[in-house]
Amino acid sequence: MSTVTSEIPAVEATQFQHTPYYCEENVYLLCKTLCENGVADATGSDLFVVFISNEKKQVPLWHQKASTRADGIVLWDYHVICVQRKKESDAEPLVWDLDSTLPFPSPLASYVNETIQPSFQLFAEYQRYFRIVHAPLFFKHFASDRRHMKEPDGSWIAQPPPYQPIVSQDGILHNLSEYNAMSGADSLSTMDPDTVGAAVSQKLGVVVSHTQLEELFTKLP
Incomplete structure (x- = not known):
């Protein structure tokens, strides 16, 4: 058994709160x-919240439960997943996506290949960008x-979760648009340590293209 496989935790997606179309709150x-049950560090230091979107707010992702197609493709305005990277381990980062039909969690390389499908030729306006935010900063x-x-008219587009809305520690009521706003102009131009380090030090993390995503997780401090 490989190192990567042996370190994938046995967790059922049904153990987690999930409200359709509220992926940011689900994550x-x-x-x-994950912090509370010991799968992740208690402070979330090994977790990253990843927003997927683009300027057009149309991002194709495959193997999504909401799809009616055999290939599971959905055109989301944005999507949010969690990536777990254990610094002290050689294991590959894991993707936790409650809306995916892939194994839960999935190794990052497998998730990128199956869900992002980088070899699929997309028009430029449909390219996916990824905002990587350190979980401890996201919690705050x-x-x-x-x-x-x-x-x-005030009616709900989709039924909201049963719990109270999430408020930031400093009392902000809504800043979702700051997280899911991104374009190619926002993506990193270099992968030097100082630039990559912003992923764990800045409130809104860093934005990368799909070609930079896996490399970023090999270079995080």
Whole structure:
């Protein structure tokens, strides 16, 4: 048995809170649970919240449960996943995606190959960008009052979670748009240590292209 396989925890997706179309809150709670049950470091230091979007707010992802197609493709406005990277281990980073039909969790390389499908030729406006935010910073700063899920008349686009909205530690009620706003102009131009280090020191982390995603997780401090 390989090192990577032996270190993949046996966890069922059904153990986690999941509300359809509220992926940012699902991942917030998933990370909290991983910290609490010992799968991740208690502070979340080995967890990263990853927002996937682009300027057009149309990102194709494969193997998604919400799809009606055999290949599982969905065109999301944005999506959010968790990537776990244990610094002291040689094991590959793991992707926790509650909306995926792939194994839960999945090794990062496998997830990229199956869900991002980088070999698939996309028009430039559909290229995916990834905002990588260190979980401890996400726990501190993220907030959503769910306003993005309301129609102009105040009705819900999709039924909200049963718990109270997430408020940041400094009392901010909503900043989701800061996290899911991204374009090619935001992506890293270099992978030097200082630039990559911003992923663990800045509130909004760093943005990378799909070709930089796996490399970033090999260079994080």
